[in-house]
Structure formats: C-alpha cells, structure tokens
Amino acid sequence: MTVEAWTFLFVILSFLLYTYIGWRSRVRDSKGFFIAEQGIPAIANGAATAADWMSAASFISIAGLISFLGYDGSIYLIGGTGGFVLLALLLAPYLRKFGKYTVPDFIGDRYYSTAARLVAVVAAIFVSLIYASGQMRGVGIVFSRFLQIPIGAGVVIGMIVVGFFAVLGGMKGITWTQVAQYTVLIIAYLIPAFAIAWILTGIPLPQIAFIFSDIVEKLNGISVDLGFSEYTQPFANKSMLDVLFITIALMVGAAGLPHVIVRFYTVSSPRAARYSAGWALLFIALLYSTIPAIAGFARYNLxxxxxxxxxxxxxxxxxxxxxxxxxxxxxxxxxxxxxxxxTPAKESNEIAIDPDIIVLANPEMANLAPWVIALVAAGGLAASLSTASGLLLVISSSIAHDVYFRIVNPNASESQRLMVGRIMVGFAVAIAGYFGVNPPGFVGQVVAFAFGLAAACFFPAIILGIFDKRANKEGAISGMVIGLAFTAFYIIGVKFYGMSTWMFGISPEGIGTVGMMLNFTITLIVSRLTPPPPLEVQRLVEDLRSPEHAPPALADIGEEQS
Structure with missing residues (x-):
C-alpha cells in the first residue's frame, strides 16, 4: 500500500473512533456540556489535558522551529513545560477549589464585576480564536500532503469533524475523545522517533541517542561547513533578551490558557485536580523530551x-x-x-521550506515504511483536533455561560443554555477555519502569539485574584485592558504593518512578557489607590488558600458589580 492509502485508512479509522466517542458521550444538560459533569477520572483527565496541551504546535511545529533555530528554538520547549508546572502548582488547585466553570467566571466573581467578566470573555475569545487557527492550519497541512488536496479543503474537513463531537458531546465528549487522541498522537510520535534514532545512531531511545551519540557533533560540523553557526550555539538567531522574554511569555501564557485551566473543573475535587496534573505532566514529558532529538535528526536528514x-x-x-x-x-x-x-543567505539559498513540514516529512526523508509515515499524519491530526476542540468549547462557554446566562438571561433554562453553547461552537469553528486557511504565521508562531496575549491578560488577574486580597475590580480591569491592548498593538503592528521591534528588539512572540509586567504594575497600583474589595470577597481569597475551608459560593454576588 502507498503512503496515501495508509493515510486514508488511518484517518478514516481515527475519525470514526472520534465520532463514535462523541456520539456515545453526548450530553443533555449544561453541566455535562461545560464541565463533563465533573466525573472524569484523574488519569483520564491527565491524558485529555496532555492532548489539550500538546497542540499542532507541539506535534508539528516546535521540532521544526528548533530544527531551524538550533539552541534558540529551545525556548518553545522550556516555555511549554515550565508553563504547565506553573499551572499545576500555582493555579489549578485553587481555581478548582473556587468551583466555577470558566476563567471569565472566576474573574467576574473574584473581582465582583460584570465589566471584568466581559473583558475576560473578550480576551478568552481572542486568545482561543488565534490558537484555534493554528490548529486548523495544522489539519490543512496534513491533508494537503498526505491526501493530496488543497490546504483549504483539509481545513474544512477538520472543521466538520471537530464541530461534530464538540457540538454533540460538549466537554464530556471532548474529554473522552482527547483520551483517544492522546493515545494516537503519542504512538505516532514515538514509533518514528525510535526508528530514526536507531538508523542514525544505532541507539533506539531518541533521548539517549541525541545525548550520547555523535549526531550533535556531526550537525555542528555540517552547519559550520554550510556557513551557518553551530547548531548548539546559543543566541545565534535571537538576542539573549528576546530569548528570555519569549520563554517567560510562553511559560506564564501557557499557565493562563483558558482551555487548559478549564480541564481542572472536570474532576471531582481539588485533590483529583492535583493528581490529574501529575498524570498530565508525565504524559506531556513523553513527547516533549523527544522533541529535541526529532529536531536534530530532521535537520540532519534534510x-x-x-x-x-x-x-x-x-x-x-x-x-x-x-x-x-x-x-x-x-x-x-x-x-x-x-x-x-x-545556504544561510536568502539571496543564494535554493531551498525554501516551511518549518511546519519538518516532523511530517522526517519519516519520509529517513525512508521509513509507508504505514509509519501515515501514522505520523494521523498523529498530527489528533494533536490538532484535540486542542481545537478544547478551544472551541472555551469560546462557546465564554458566550453561552459568562455572557448569555450570567448577564443577558440569568433565568435561562438548561435547554436554552445548551442550545446557545452549541450554536457558538458552530460560529467558532467557522471563524477558526477561516484563519486556518489564512494564518498570520507558522503554527508555532501563531500559538506563541496566543500565549503572549494570555500572559498579558489572564495570568496577573488570576495570580493576584488568588494571592492578593487587596486586588480589586478597578485594578484588575485596568491591568487586563492595558496589558491586552499593548500586546495586541505590538504584535499586529510588527506582523502586519511593518512596525519595528522598538521595545529593545523584543519580537512579537516575547512581547507578552512586557504586557504581563504592565498588567501586574497597573493592577497593583490602581488597587491601592481605589477602595478595597468587599469583605466577603476578601474572606473568599483567604478561604481559597486555606486547606481547612471550602470557599463560600459567590454565584449570586452582584450588588456591587459594575
């Protein structure tokens, strides 16, 4: 069988599996749609969280970026893994204890403000749409190569599939589908990694092969011979300051991503949230520890x-x-x-290659069996669809729960809330698909922009909401608006309007760190210059950090909302 035939077989089988799981997990109430009835076991939630976390950027793009950037590309690894540790230790248990559906729900109640809730909703939708467009782009790339169809047509197919199980099953269907998708993507990533490591070094474990064989030494020598800097030379492609700021933006942005945070509401207790975070970290490490080896092998093979x-x-x-x-x-x-x-010079280089194809093309360059090549394609689709589905639900819940139910129609019935949620998934799928066909950059870059926006808006508001009882609605709103506006202005200006990187040469991928610092500073200053939060909110913050007490419910706070 040809690669295309194997790919078609694997894609059909995996899509049928995802569709079947979505059908079996269909829900009829809002609790099942938004938080999977809080009945997901910790290990399953860990696998689903890992699939949510390891998007098309992790599976397809990060190894490509490292392959091109060498040492400097490691920022994407450090930022991603560091961000999850930050999320697991500092945010997830407290947010789960707070007991709300979404990040805007937390921000709206913690800062006792409808305005704060709306700012968070806008930011969640903005971040999620940018991130989802990267996933749709990944789907289109896989289809365009392995099924020989246009990227746009591939994006449409992905939209239909992910829309089906997201609309039908909500968070419950998405969660169990993501468990299957994690299984597919990790097998698809590791099998070719083991095979290529054996072919190039004689050592089957890629992590060990990359460290203890002479492949890195060969890469450095070849790179220098071609006129490039050594593959392992630090700060050859980015300044030290830019590397630092991108890493921080990725870490704190990853910790503030709403589609990952909401996963910790699907388990039964804060203790289960901690266990699922531990399982997720293990599942993530299986792939992330393999990426540097894959990147090096791919550069050598290319x-x-x-x-x-x-x-x-x-x-x-x-x-x-x-x-x-x-x-x-x-x-x-x-x-x-x-x-x-x-060659390193653009005017004389005769090979133009999109970094997003590196992982997908690597098994072909290594002459692996057609079924292995096709398996990688199925894994890339699983990674893209798993994250896209989680992002779509964030957009849906932000509008259906945080705007429609909490603000527009507090008396909405279960069926009304469910219908609005499903309609919003459909709209979100269409918009994400459009940007998947017309993306603002490589998959990895698009995801980095989303992380930067999350860093500038959500992370300070959540951290201060948990650990600073003096933080108030005026400070949080001011900080989120200015942090998000500054970061979006810089990214859009540099990427689309030719603006120079005037902020100390920091790239758009790293500017979220500056936005975050602005947010922290403004929130702290404004909060100290304006009246403190109500006493019940201050008690909530104290109880939230106390292991002996459950926090009081704030679902009905509204007297002082603005």
Missing amino acids: IDSLHGKSIEQIQELDWATKWEKTGLLAFEDKNNNGRIEL
Whole structure:
C-alpha cells in the first residue's frame, strides 16, 4: 500500500473512533456540556489535558522551529513545560477549589464585576480564536500532503469533524475523545522517533541517542561547513533578551490558557485536580523530551537528502515532489549549476521550506515504511483536533455561560443554555477555519502569539485574584485592558504593518512578557489607590488558600458589580 492509502485508512479509522466517542458521550444538560459533569477520572483527565496541551504546535511545529533555530528554538520547549508546572502548582488547585466553570467566571466573581467578566470573555475569545487557527492550519497541512488536496479543503474537513463531537458531546465528549487522541498522537510520535534514532545512531531511545551519540557533533560540523553557526550555539538567531522574554511569555501564557485551566473543573475535587496534573505532566514529558532529538535528526536528514543534489536527483524523491505540490517546499537553482544548495543567505539559498513540514516529512526523508509515515499524519491530526476542540468549547462557554446566562438571561433554562453553547461552537469553528486557511504565521508562531496575549491578560488577574486580597475590580480591569491592548498593538503592528521591534528588539512572540509586567504594575497600583474589595470577597481569597475551608459560593454576588 502507498503512503496515501495508509493515510486514508488511518484517518478514516481515527475519525470514526472520534465520532463514535462523541456520539456515545453526548450530553443533555449544561453541566455535562461545560464541565463533563465533573466525573472524569484523574488519569483520564491527565491524558485529555496532555492532548489539550500538546497542540499542532507541539506535534508539528516546535521540532521544526528548533530544527531551524538550533539552541534558540529551545525556548518553545522550556516555555511549554515550565508553563504547565506553573499551572499545576500555582493555579489549578485553587481555581478548582473556587468551583466555577470558566476563567471569565472566576474573574467576574473574584473581582465582583460584570465589566471584568466581559473583558475576560473578550480576551478568552481572542486568545482561543488565534490558537484555534493554528490548529486548523495544522489539519490543512496534513491533508494537503498526505491526501493530496488543497490546504483549504483539509481545513474544512477538520472543521466538520471537530464541530461534530464538540457540538454533540460538549466537554464530556471532548474529554473522552482527547483520551483517544492522546493515545494516537503519542504512538505516532514515538514509533518514528525510535526508528530514526536507531538508523542514525544505532541507539533506539531518541533521548539517549541525541545525548550520547555523535549526531550533535556531526550537525555542528555540517552547519559550520554550510556557513551557518553551530547548531548548539546559543543566541545565534535571537538576542539573549528576546530569548528570555519569549520563554517567560510562553511559560506564564501557557499557565493562563483558558482551555487548559478549564480541564481542572472536570474532576471531582481539588485533590483529583492535583493528581490529574501529575498524570498530565508525565504524559506531556513523553513527547516533549523527544522533541529535541526529532529536531536534530530532521535537520540532519534534510541536509543529507537535499543539499548538493542535482535537480534530477531531487525530482526522483517522491516525498520532495509531493511536498513541493503543497507549496510548503520549493527549489530554485539560482546559480544555474544544476545543483540545489542550502545556504544561510536568502539571496543564494535554493531551498525554501516551511518549518511546519519538518516532523511530517522526517519519516519520509529517513525512508521509513509507508504505514509509519501515515501514522505520523494521523498523529498530527489528533494533536490538532484535540486542542481545537478544547478551544472551541472555551469560546462557546465564554458566550453561552459568562455572557448569555450570567448577564443577558440569568433565568435561562438548561435547554436554552445548551442550545446557545452549541450554536457558538458552530460560529467558532467557522471563524477558526477561516484563519486556518489564512494564518498570520507558522503554527508555532501563531500559538506563541496566543500565549503572549494570555500572559498579558489572564495570568496577573488570576495570580493576584488568588494571592492578593487587596486586588480589586478597578485594578484588575485596568491591568487586563492595558496589558491586552499593548500586546495586541505590538504584535499586529510588527506582523502586519511593518512596525519595528522598538521595545529593545523584543519580537512579537516575547512581547507578552512586557504586557504581563504592565498588567501586574497597573493592577497593583490602581488597587491601592481605589477602595478595597468587599469583605466577603476578601474572606473568599483567604478561604481559597486555606486547606481547612471550602470557599463560600459567590454565584449570586452582584450588588456591587459594575
């Protein structure tokens, strides 16, 4: 069987599995739709959280970025893993103890303000749509190569599938589907990693092979010979300040991502939330510890496969010609010597490659069996769809629960809330699909922008909401608005309007750190210059951090909302 035939088989089987799980997990009430009836076991929630966390960026893009950036690309690994530890230790248990459905729900009640809730809703939708567009882009890339269809058509197929089980099953259907998707994606990532490690180094474990074999030494030598800096040379592609700020933005942004935070509401207790965080960290580590090896192997295979080859030799490479048809890989013999050369200078480099194809093309470059290549494609789809579904539910719940039920129609029936939630999923799928076809950058970059916006808006509001009982609604609203507005202005200006990186050369991926610092500073100052929160809110914050007491319910606080 060909790669395309195997891919079609795996995709059909996996999509049927996801659809069946979504159908079996369908819900009829809002509690099941938004928080899966709080009945998910810790280990299953850990797998679902890992699938939610390991998006198309983790599966497809991070290894590609590290492969291109070398040492400097490690910021994406450090930021991602560090962010989850931060979330598990500082945020998740307290938010679960608070007992609300969503991040805007926490912010609205903690800061006793409808305005604060609305700011959080806008930010959650903004962040989630940007993040979801990266996932849809990942779906389109996989389909365009392995099923030989346009990227736009692939995005539409992904929209239909994820929309089906998200609309039908809500959080319950999404959770159990994500457990299956984690299983698919981790198997799909590890099998080719073991095989390529064995082929290149004679050591089957990729982590051990990358550390103890001579592959890194070879990579450094080849990179220098081609005119690049050494693969492991730090700060060769980014300044030290930019590396620091991107890492911080990714860490605190990841800790503030609403679609991951909501996962800790689906278990029965704060204790179960801690256990599920531990399981999730283990499941995440299986993939994240493999990424550096995959990145190094892919760079080595890419250079070995393409550099210095004649145009005729490249045309004989089936994988290269098929990726070329997608528009994500291109060759141009600029010096007319009949050979294709990889160089660091743009004007003389003859290979144009999208970093997002590195992981997907690596098994083909290594001449692995067609079924292994197809398995990687199925894994990429699982990673993309699992995160997209969680993001879509955040958008749905932000509108249906935090706006419609909490503000517009507090007397809404179960069926009305459920209907609004399902309609919002449909709208969110359509918008995310549009940006998947017309993305603002590589998958990894798009995700980094979402992390930066989450860092600038949510992280300070949540941290101060838990640990500073003096933080009030005036401070939180001011901090969130200014942090989000500044970060969005900088990212949009640099990416779309040619604005220079005037803030000390910090890239758009790292500007969320500055937005976060602005948010913290403004919230603290404004909170001290305005009246303190009501006494019941201050008692709530004290009880929230006390292991002996459960926090009082604030669902009905509204007398002092603004």
